[in-house]
Amino acid sequence: MPPATAALPVPQAKWLRQFWMQVQGATRLWTITSPLTLELDVERAIFQSVSRFTFKVYNLGVQARSDLYLDQNNWLATPRPIIVNAGYASWQSGYGPQTPQAFPTIARGQLFQAYSTRVGPSWVTTMTGWDGGYDQANAYINVPFSKGVTFNQRVTQIAKSMANLRAVYISPRITANVSRGAAYSGKPWDILCELANYAQADVFIDLGVLYMVPKGQAVPGLTAGLNHVSTQYGLLNTPIKQQFRVAFDMVFEPRLLVGQNLSLVSEEPENNGSYVLQGLSHRGIISDGVEGDCTTTPTLWNPATPTTPQGGT
Secondary structure, eight states: OOOOOOOOOOOGGGEEEEEEEEEEOSSSSEEEESSEEEEEEEEEESSSSSOOOOOOOEEHHHHHHHHHOEEEGTTTOOOOOOEEEEEEEEHHHHHOOOGGSSSOEEEEEEEEEEEEEETEEEEEEEEEEEEEEHHHHHHEEEEEEEEEEEEEHHHHHHHHHHOOOOOOEOOOTTOOOSSOOOEEEEEEEHHHHHHHHHEEEEEEETTEEEEEEEOOOTTTTSSSSSOEEEEEBBBBBBEEEEEEEEEEEEOOOEEEEEEEEEEEEOSGGGGGGGEEEEEEEEEEEEOOOSOOOOEEEEEOOOOOOOSOOOOOO
């Protein structure tokens, strides 16, 4: 991965974008890569909701199209994992040897639906899915905790019942105490949301990792190689600030991670500062042969900004 201290300006030429995808079909695991054409629509956020994504791949073979088909009424039968990485070809020379598999991950989760349709001369395979959605809908827990089990231990054990999570992170800044034993029964995600509210914390799943951090705070040390945005580093338009939130468009930037700190420098000084990345979307096209844009829209939160309107003229 590119080092956090050596971020280079993002290339904007459409032919430099590349992708790598692995997705489980009915009978086998499929690897799909550039130079095929990929349309993407990815939504990831810190809020207590499921991150969703839609990918459209053009002109897969008939065997792949058939094996990848998934009726949305059957998605709970068996989880079908999918992972999508993307980046720029220039990163391979700018940062040393790098394969498409090593590009940053922009989506990870389970399929909800997959089907193929004919569009003019092309076959288009549409795959929709969500990050953590299978476990949120399907997992169940019924477990008692004795008086001596700490808050963090309870969160960790409950989260482990969500079988498709890769890891659990609980911020050391969370200091919630539990003085009595308790029994929890139901969907683990619902219980984790209740525990987060008790601890005045945010809980979210991003790229298969469950995070619990104090409300409005960043995950300490979280970065995938970019922690600064400016016109030199991908900013496309003037950010729009609404009280304590800022949103803007930038060139496709797959290194951003929900929950990280991000420094913003724009031509409007009132927008500038250090923020928490609370949400992002990736939309556009990755293709060697089809012209098209691909952009990222981050939504930032300034934890130092008051949450109540301030007086003034």
